[in-house]
Amino acid sequence: LINILNRFYPIQKGQISIDGTPITEYDLRSLRRQIGMVQQDVFLFSGSVHENITLHNEHISREQVIEAAKMLGAHEFIMQLPGNYDYQVMERGATLSLGQRQLISFIRALVYDPSILILDEATSSVDVETEQIIQHAVENLIAKRTSIIIAHRLSTIQHADNILVMDKGKVVESGNHVTLLEKDGAYKRLYELQFSQPAVP
Incomplete structure (x- = not known):
């Protein structure tokens, strides 16, 4: 995904935009700057x-x-x-x-x-x-x-506005730290595995 954002690879499907403008419309040098x-x-x-x-x-x-x-x-x-x-x-x-x-x-x-x-x-x-x-x-x-x-x-991203949880190249969950713990899914399992304690939103 990061390589696609930098346009190291072409987008095969879908679209990535910056400030509402598709990255394919940016001058490549300007985009990478x-x-x-x-x-x-x-x-x-x-x-x-x-x-x-x-x-x-x-x-x-x-x-x-x-x-x-x-x-x-x-x-x-x-x-x-x-x-x-x-x-x-x-x-x-x-x-x-x-x-x-x-x-x-x-x-x-x-x-x-x-x-x-x-x-x-x-x-x-x-x-x-x-x-x-x-x-x-x-x-x-x-x-x-x-x-x-x-x-x-996970300690690095707990305060992020939006967290995307990926598994095998696909987004399986999204939300902030609290909402993801409440979902009782993949993020919560990772949290409990890393911190060796039950997760409390």
């Missing part, structure tokens, strides 16, 4: 933290990067690195923890300020040390923008 994506596997290259955030975009200033890092609660860990924002990241971020790599990808998404943000299992494998920071970062990252969160970890 509106969409930001953070995935579970973070791509980092050899270069400074700053360069990994801006992707060498000269229009993004150091001040913007620092402001975004502070908003997401990542500034402190970057300032503890040798060289701070000029710290040289190894290929694939080998010297950083998974949580630190994920925070850098969040800052990258924030400085580009997309209209639509997609988090694809972006918090599924974070280490315990940075889990709370990551959760805080997600809350700030999705604020005031349309956000699509793909997750198996």
Whole structure:
């Protein structure tokens, strides 16, 4: 579905619209500029933290990067690195923890300020040390923008306006956290399995 939204694949049946306009009517470059994506596997290259955030975009200033890092609660860990924002990241971020790599990808998404943000299992494998920071970062990252969160970890999506429960590629339930628990269906079973306790709406 996310690949279709980005028009990596053509729509075979049905329609996806943004602000009432079918995505097929958007200029492809314009459409993809509106969409930001953070995935579970973070791509980092050899270069400074700053360069990994801006992707060498000269229009993004150091001040913007620092402001975004502070908003997401990542500034402190970057300032503890040798060289701070000029710290040289190894290929694939080998010297950083998974949580630190994920925070850098969040800052990258924030400085580009997309209209639509997609988090694809972006918090599924974070280490315990940075889990709370990551959760805080997600809350700030999705604020005031349309956000699509793909997750198996239900704690990530409990406060979503609308939750789609998918099974074998099909939507089997939809609603917010409370209404889905009241339905006593697939979502409730997943909730009780993950939290090992009876679900109370």
